[in-house]
Amino acid sequence: xxxxxxxxxxxxxxxxxANLTFFIKSHLAIYTYPVNPAFLEKLYGQxxxxxxxxxxxxxxxxxxxxxxxxxxxxxxxxxxxxDQPPLGKYLIGLSEIYFNxxxxxxxxxxxxxxxxxFILSLLIFKDYLWSIILVALFSxxxxxxxxxxxxxxxxxxxxxxILLSFIFYILSKDKVIYLIPAFISLGLVMSTKFWITGAVxxxxxxxxxxxxxxxxxxxxxxxxxxxxxxxxxxVYIPAFLQGNSLRSFFGVQRYIYEFHKGKxxxxxxxxxxxxxxxxxxxxxxxxVKTAADWQWTWPVMTILTVLAIIRIGKSNLKEKxxxxxxxxxxxxxxxxxxxxxxSTVLPRYLFPVMPLMYIFSFWVLKDFFTERIKFFSN
Numbered sequence: 254x255x256x257x258x259x260x261x262x263x264x265x266x267x268x269x270x271a272n273l274t275f276f277i278k279s280h281l282a283i284y285t286y287p288v289n290p291a292f293l294e295k296l297y298g299q300x301x302x303x304x305x306x307x308x309x310x311x312x313x314x315x316x317x318x319x320x321x322x323x324x325x326x327x328x329x330x331x332x333x334x335x336d337q338p339p340l341g342k343y344l345i346g347l348s349e350i351y352f353n354x355x356x357x358x359x360x361x362x363x364x365x366x367x368x369x370x371f372i373l374s375l376l377i378f379k380d381y382l383w384s385i386i387l388v389a390l391f392s393x394x395x396x397x398x399x400x401x402x403x404x405x406x407x408x409x410x411x412x413x414x415i416l417l418s419f420i421f422y423i424l425s426k427d428k429v430i431y432l433i434p435a436f437i438s439l440g441l442v443m444s445t446k447f448w449i450t451g452a453v454x455x456x457x458x459x460x461x462x463x464x465x466x467x468x469x470x471x472x473x474x475x476x477x478x479x480x481x482x483x484x485x486x487x488v489y490i491p492a493f494l495q496g497n498s499l500r501s502f503f504g505v506q507r508y509i510y511e512f513h514k515g516k517x518x519x520x521x522x523x524x525x526x527x528x529x530x531x532x533x534x535x536x537x538x539x540x541v542k543t544a545a546d547w548q549w550t551w552p553v554m555t556i557l558t559v560l561a562i563i564r565i566g567k568s569n570l571k572e573k574x575x576x577x578x579x580x581x582x583x584x585x586x587x588x589x590x591x592x593x594x595x596s597t598v599l600p601r602y603l604f605p606v607m608p609l610m611y612i613f614s615f616w617v618l619k620d621f622f623t624e625r626i627k628f629f630s631n
Contacts, residue, residue, distance in 0.1 A: 321346035331492035340444040359404025369416035440484025521594035557614035
């Protein structure tokens with residue numbers, strides 16, 4: 254039996270590698286094409302960032318590539334393209350400098366995210382085979398593939414740090430020292446995209462600690478939490494070297510909040526309409542569209558996740574699940590969907606929660622098959 258599991262693990266692992274290799278090889282041109290700063294600057298000069306009557310609308314991947322190049326050549330991250338924190342753009346810039354290409358962060362951080370997802374799944378399932386199957390299926394997600402196709406984006410970079418923070422938080426149950434890398438990872442989450450995601454993640458940890466009634470750890474969380482601020486301050490060192498003060502740093506964070514506050518849009522049905530029926534509510538156009546990244550796994554995962562929550566709530570597994578690593582995953586899913594219910598929902602905004610929904614869905618399936626195997630064994 255063990256030998257069969259090893260063979261199955263290797264087979265699924267090779268399928269995952271083949272899937273990624275095939276995609277990268279078939280799109281090799283975009284990962285080897287030299288970065289063109291002059292062209293990026295021309296596009297920027299014609300865009301909505303400079304002109305009131307833009308000739309063209311610059312997509313996120315283009316402005317990130319241009320901002321990354323500018324940062325690598327001395328631009329102040331607290332001034333230029335300051336509506337998103339600079340860490341992800343630093344990493345894109347390093348790719349531009351050392352590999353002469355701005356798109357490599359797509360496959361690199363997708364692969365790193367898969368590795369982190371495997372470790373996180375292993376911590377929860379304690380099973381190599383279930384963990385690699387989960388990773389393999391997630392690697393076929395259109396939303397996952399889009400992060401490589403439309404690179405450079407910040408979502409997959411942030412996802413890697415989110416998964417890393419979960420790993421270290423779960424490990425901190427046995428060794429509190431793991432809270433240091435957990436909070437560093439959380440600081441990196443908040444330094445990559447709008448910091449609200451990291452703030453919500455800290456709230457999730459706090460709620461989980463309250464749920465398991467660990468008063469000592471609640472105090473410990475607050476004692477270690479300044480690590481987040483220290484991490485963010487380190488990320489903004491280039492701005493401080495150009496004369497920015499601590500006060501201006503907090504001013505930039507407020508500007509980021511004000512910029513993204515415009516995306517608030519109370520529509521609690523929008524995210525479910527998208528997940529279950531591929532009906533994407535686009536408020537700035539006042540229409541409902543289909544999302545190109547949607548696939549059949551979305552409603553399946555949603556239904557399985559809801560079933561998992563119901564099963565935990567109605568069984569003797571409640572205390573065991575909430576006290577274990579699955580509990581923090583559950584709270585993250587619930588709280589993140591509350592956040593989405595008051596925000597404009599873009600398909601890629603589901604990226605930070607989707608791999609955790611996979612984990613919950615697989616927990617339902619694993620629980621079901623385990624029960625059936627025990628039944629027939631008896």
